[in-house]
Amino acid sequence: MNDELVKPTEIAIKDSKQMINGQVVRAAIFARSEIFEVTTINNESYYLIYYKNAFIYGDKVEGIEEGSFIDHAFQQGVVFESQHTIMSELLPKSSVTLPNKNKLFAQLQNQYDLQETAYIATTLDSFFTRDHIIKVVNKILSYFKRGGKYFKAFQVLQILTAFAPDLQSAKDRFNSLDFLSYKDFYKSSDWPSIQQKDPLYVERYCFEHRFNPEERNLLEDVLRQQDRLFELLLLWLEKAKREATVDTESLKLYTDIAAQFVSKEAWMLMLEQANINPFQQLSEAKSVIETLIQEGYYEQAALHLLDFIDDLPDNYDSILDSLWTNLNAAFIVSHLDDFILVIEQFPHNDQSQSEQKIRQLAVKLLEKHEVNTVHEKLTPIKTIFPQSEVIRDIDHMAGLTESPDRMMELGQYYAQFQQYDAAIDCFSWEMELHPQHATPVEHLSKMYQHKGMPEEAAAYQHILVELKKF
Template sequence: MTMLEILYQKKKVRLRVVQLTAYKQMKIVETHGKNGHTYYLFCYKSHFINVKKTAAVHLHSFLARALREGFTFSTDHVLTNIFLQSKTAYPLITNNQMVDKLKKQFSATERLYILAMFDNYIQPQKIQTLCKESFYQYRRNGQLKKAFQIVLHYHNALPSDSFANDMLQHTDFQKYRTLYADIEQLAAGWSDPLYLENYIFDHHFPHSFIKPLFDQYGIEERAFDQILLYYCQHDSLQDKLSLDQLPFAAYADKIQVSFWSELLPSHRFTRELMEQLLSLGAYDAILDYFLQTKEQPIELDLLDQAAPHVSADFLAKRYQQILPLITSLYEDHHQLDQLLKQLVKKLLSSTALSDLLACIDHNELPTVQKLRKIKQLTDNPDQQFVLGEIYYELGQYDKAIACFEWEMELAPDDTSPIQYLYKSHLANGDKEKAQTYQQLLATLPSS
């Protein structure tokens, strides 16, 4: 469960994260407090703006539209974790404090655009008054383009506002309406990034605009937005970007593995992506992809690098798919047997021998023969030394120790089981017991 802290009345309050919503430039985190209250955390581009305690979401507010039309991710989603990786406590400030803060950080156009996004908390008439002040000031100064942009962006945040709608249709702004109607020309110079970003979002990410938008995010140092855009639009971006263009440098390998593991099932196979996953140690994700893909041949050199390092937990859950897959792919029996041996070492401690053999018993590989031998000798008290040797070779040191201890009791003068007990305990990480058998060996005559 993801948590965050806010500063409220000089006290830190821990809140449970419910979801993250990304809508245009705004990221909105819904959280719940212990008392059942709902708080929304608002971030604009890469800037934290405010936290708002929220009793209700008004039907026609920007917040309602964002929650309805934005990209939403659960509390445990990798993008939520990436976005909230900072341990900062976020301050809840008053509306007046927020207005003062915005004046210091943003131009008049962006300041009004951001305030319009808080119409769930500020009376729209108050925001409209601020809009009129800036609009008429620019207009009186003959700065008609800036006046037009004020109401244009304000309208994007509050499309039902009557003042913005009236001013956008005024004859003074016909030239700018014509300019903005030619979206291709506007995009060629990327002359109004804020408007273009809104246009791209509202028109469901036209293919030709996605890479320029990604580049604009880079110019504005909006690393999370680049990662978010790639996640949501990777079909359009993966052929236009190398993976090192994604701004993951600030994030831990674990975060990157989670990102690619989440995205991999819907991502077209690329050699670069697999090599990236290998470098991050995402072996389970690679094996999972190979198990699911039916569209193309599996590259054995990638499988060679990933399969030996797959986690024991993943292997135990998927061995009934993994073992038949690898035995069907390799023509080189020696190479196959070496890989199979590594996997069997991980499986024997958690998987029944009969279940393992059921997957691979049709092969005559040395490792398979050893497994059959184990099954044959398990209940034979006269063959415990041979059984112990097989267990030792397959890395089952506890089972090997039990066999050699039995054999040592039957033949106390034979140094061979003692030597194996020394090696088995050493391999098992028990240096103290290994030393005991080493000392015992020193007291016995050589056989």
């Protein structure tokens, strides 16, 4: 239901030949990388890779290979689907230009240090062959080794072995005496020491093991130290959804962080999408809803509330009453099961106003359903408004459908509920049964007048005049 509150996130992809417009259908965050899956109007899938919020590369991909970086990111990363409120905040820009594929790695080396370039290369295995990426990483590895920077070379070697664990040449180098001391460093040192020497490794490792308390705490500390509060917020949203509970102190902390990036209403919706009831736990939630109502955004306010209608604080009665009074019947009908819970929540002091609303509901329901179905759908409301004349009329109509000799009466009820086509069917049936009777003809003329069809109304009026001559 919250999906109705979220607009799709669109992006334009430019290459040397054309502009492709698409919609982001999901996104994954994996350590410092972000991956966006985009579907075009032709149902083609494009994947865009970002590193530290900067666009790296993207292209059309017909199928994601199992075990590729993109596959791994969507399996093991923090994933948001298209209808998540955070999506528009995740995407840095509304358009990207695809870089020249042949010049990409040279450009990356000008923008990032070589260790980062090696890692970024391994995230692009859906666009470049495995051998090409291994060649790029090996060149960086050899560069460090030739320059005597063996620790840097080992860091790149770890990236290579993670990318291609079955590559024998990488295995042999990894286990060689040249790198033995560096292997021991990673095994025996504490996290702060490793973080100082190899922050990229620590962040990747802790992200992949973020559901372990020690690694998660370290990852959060890293993000705080670097003032990467938005990423911290994403991790918290993932955790909140997994656990479906949050403590008051944590909620307050991340509400303050969220305020730096999104509106109060957007934050409230993010909590809803994490299956957290903001109306029980977020003090600002009630004022957000009241503001929406004051500004006339009744449907928007209702969509926030409906998922939590059976778990609202007692002081929401006036809000529910206002929504019942002001929402149009078409919207209520489209969420009728939820609104049955709504109208059970508060006292109905103005019976005439409720009767008017029930009539509007009946009209909308009859536009889409047979009268017996409308009867069934209104039955729960009957228990709340047992004296409703509208529901009594619907009950009576349902009984008349089983009596072919009472079509005249049924047609009059349909006319009462502005269902002129159904009424015409009933009066036409009656006219065929009793061709000498003037009453069904008179009603048919009126129905066509109501439908704005003067020629048909005049034709039946002419028949009526002829019948009255006899």
